[in-house]
Amino acid sequence: MEKIAMLGGGSWATALTKILSENGARVDWWLRSKDDVQHLLRTGHNPRYLSSVLFDRNLVFPTTDLADAVAEADWLVLAVPAAFVQPVLDKLGRDALRHKKGVISAIKGMIPGKNILVTDYVQERFRLPAAQLGVIAGPCHAEEVALEKQSYLTIGSPDVSGLGSAFCQLLRNRYVSAHPAADLDGIEYCAVMKNIIALTGGIAHGLGYGDNFLAVLVSNAVQEIRRFLQAISPQPRDLSASAYLGDLLVTAYSQFSRNRTFGNMVGRGYSVKSAQLEMNMVAEGYYAVKSIHELNKQLKVNMPITTAAYNILYERIAPAVELEILKEKLR
Numbered sequence: 001m002e003k004i005a006m007l008g009g010g011s012w013a014t015a016l017t018k019i020l021s022e023n024g025a026r027v028d029w030w031l032r033s034k035d036d037v038q039h040l041l042r043t044g045h046n047p048r049y050l051s052s053v054l055f056d057r058n059l060v061f062p063t064t065d066l067a068d069a070v071a072e073a074d075w076l077v078l079a080v081p082a083a084f085v086q087p088v089l090d091k092l093g094r095d096a097l098r099h100k101k102g103v104i105s106a107i108k109g110m111i112p113g114k115n116i117l118v119t120d121y122v123q124e125r126f127r128l129p130a131a132q133l134g135v136i137a138g139p140c141h142a143e144e145v146a147l148e149k150q151s152y153l154t155i156g157s158p159d160v161s162g163l164g165s166a167f168c169q170l171l172r173n174r175y176v177s178a179h180p181a182a183d184l185d186g187i188e189y190c191a192v193m194k195n196i197i198a199l200t201g202g203i204a205h206g207l208g209y210g211d212n213f214l215a216v217l218v219s220n221a222v223q224e225i226r227r228f229l230q231a232i233s234p235q236p237r238d239l240s241a242s243a244y245l246g247d248l249l250v251t252a253y254s255q256f257s258r259n260r261t262f263g264n265m266v267g268r269g270y271s272v273k274s275a276q277l278e279m280n281m282v283a284e285g286y287y288a289v290k291s292i293h294e295l296n297k298q299l300k301v302n303m304p305i306t307t308a309a310y311n312i313l314y315e316r317i318a319p320a321v322e323l324e325i326l327k328e329k330l331r
Contacts, residue, residue, distance in 0.1 A: 003073045003074045008079030008081075009036055013049075015146060019145065019176055020077075021056055021059040032064065052146060074100065075101050085111060097132075104133075104135065105118040132159075134184070135156045135191070136153055138243055139242055139251075141256040144256070145175075153176060155181070194251045196292060199259045209323070258283050293310040
């Protein structure tokens with residue numbers, strides 16, 4: 001039996017715990033909330049997210065003890081918001097992850113302030129080889145996993161035949177298809193940037209722009225992502241693959257997209273703070289905008305969509321004004 005340490009109590013952590021445990025893995029599930037842990041122990045349901053999912057309490061072991069959750073695990077899966085990764089992982093000793101089969105990031109965000117990928121931070125903090133790291137990507141909403149709708153995942157890792165293939169095997173079932181890919185950095189950066197695009201699309205929708213504009217926005221976004229990836233991690237890659245384009249499309253268009261929802265609220269006149277409070281969920285795109293904008297100060301890539309999102313969220317330029325400027329730059 002494979003042993004998984006799952007860090008995070010949100011919808012994606014809940015969905016992944018469902019997949020892994022139903023495939024026969026033991027999941028030691030770390031959550032911050034004692035009340036949520038007690039509810040899970042008592043009922044088998046996460047009270048906050050995907051509460052319809054019933055967990056097998058012979059395979060899923062919720063806990064608030066981080067060290068205990070991680071100690072005996074073969075794999076560590078990170079599914080906490082990117083803003084909280086560093087304070088959580090800094091509680092572990094530097095050698096705590098050295099003998100794991102792999103550390104897999106299910107986080108589609110960057111470390112705020114450091115402006116680095118989650119896997120880069122893990123590698124630096126715990127002195128791990130790149131081949132011990134992976135990232136989960138793909139057009140796969142947690143809500144559809146709960147409903148067992150057909151979904152596709154990609155595991156990005158430099159060790160495609162080892163770590164990548166092994167973790168894919170843990171995920172595959174009748175409604176989840178999983179495949180490995182070698183482009184760890186490209187997949188992870190794209191997962192960060194698609195949230196920025198979805199957020200901007202949400203702002204446009206909140207302002208009354210329609211499907212025609214969103215289609216042009218997404219088309220231009222593919223070009224913007226390609227330019228950025230070529231500058232920061234140059235290598236041949238097919239951005240039409242589902243790990244890139246598929247993830248972008250589902251996040252930009254889906255009713256389940258929290259980044260689109262967050263942007264829509266901002267477009268309708270909500271302040272950032274009020275939108276965050278009303279959603280009660282983390283929209284990773286808000287933090288990602290600042291990280292990518294800061295990185296691009298050195299790269300100087302033409303990124304009009306990211307710039308527009310940054311100006312609205314951090315420079316407090318009126319969304320209607322900034323979208324008027326942006327629409328003239330799209331083709």
